[in-house]
Amino acid sequence: MNSIELKIENNIAKVTLNRPETFNSFNREMALKLQNTLDSCENNDEVRAIILTGNGKAFCAGQDLKEVTSPELNPGFRKILEEHYNPIVQRIRSIEKPIIAAVNGVAAGAGANIALACDxxxxxxxxxxxxAFSKIGLIPDSAGTFFLPRLIGFQKASALMMLGDKVTADQAEGLGMLYKVFSVDTFEEESMKLAIKVAQMPTKALGLTKRLLNQSMVNTLDQQLEIESDLQIEAAESNDYAEGVNAFIEKRKPVFKGN
Incomplete structure (x- = not known):
């Protein structure tokens, strides 16, 4: 069984974590395969949006603890972080295509933080x-200490990380942790509708927006204004900008090509 499933259709790459028997927890094989799959999506011009989701009842339960407690299989925490999770998060943020985390079930530990790194x-x-890290004597990783305080504020993030409280989907939406919650019955359909909408938008402009958001994490106001100017000029030279303006003037729906 493939630990990562990839299906490309309608300019959308659906990437599915597929170890349902372990609630899609990561072992080394799945982590490396996810990196390779994200690379292939980045380099495939057909792909204009990516959905990351899980198979079965869970999105991702984080690290497979059987791997780290096995004398034969345990790669060690440094290797797990530097070769598994950190590169996944770095790819999610560096790929200049929108990435949607479609969280279908429990997202715990690294699984939660990988979801929160998505666009x-x-x-x-x-x-x-x-x-879940504090429950087993660990600290949050996979950029959780970077993204969660920025999403919901320092105090809430500190409490959730120290106490390890379970947050429902509705609570997460209320906190600003995610965009929208859908019913179980309509979730897959709504996920695809959102992905189709995003894939039909001006992909280059969305990628540049993502780059700006990344820079906003560290830039001063003056630095951010400067890079906004540079990237707006780049966006204005795209075919999609020309199409968007023409469509507005002609009072029709634009047909963006993603370049």
Missing amino acids: IVIASEAASFIQ
Whole structure:
């Protein structure tokens, strides 16, 4: 069984974590395969949006603890972080295509933080988010300490990370942790509708927007204004900008090509 499933259709790459028997927890093989799959999506011009989701009842339960407690299989925490999770998060943020985390079930530990690193996070009503690290004496990783305080504020993030409280999908939406919650029955359909909408938008402009958001994490106001100017000029030279302006003047729906 493939630990990562990839289906490309309608300019959308649907990437599915596929170890349902372990609630899609990561082992080394799945982590490396996810990196390779994201690379292939980045380099495929047909792909204009990416959905990351899970198979079965869970989105991702984080690290497979059987791997780290096995004398034969345990790669060690440094290798797990530097070769598994950190490169996944770095790819999610560096790929200049929109990545949607479609959280279908529990997202715990690294699984939660990988979801929160995505551009748009949606969730099924059955989903939940748990910063589970403190429950086993560890600290949050996979950029959780970077993204979560920025999403929901320092105090809430600190409490969730220290206490390891379970957050329901509705609570997560209320906190600003995610974009929207959908019913279990409509979740897959709504996920695809959102992905289709995003894939039909001006992909280059969305990629440049993503680059700006990344820079906003570290830039001063003056630095951000300067890079906005540079990237707006780049966006204005795109075919999609010309199409958008023409469509506006002609009072029709634009047909963006993503370049």
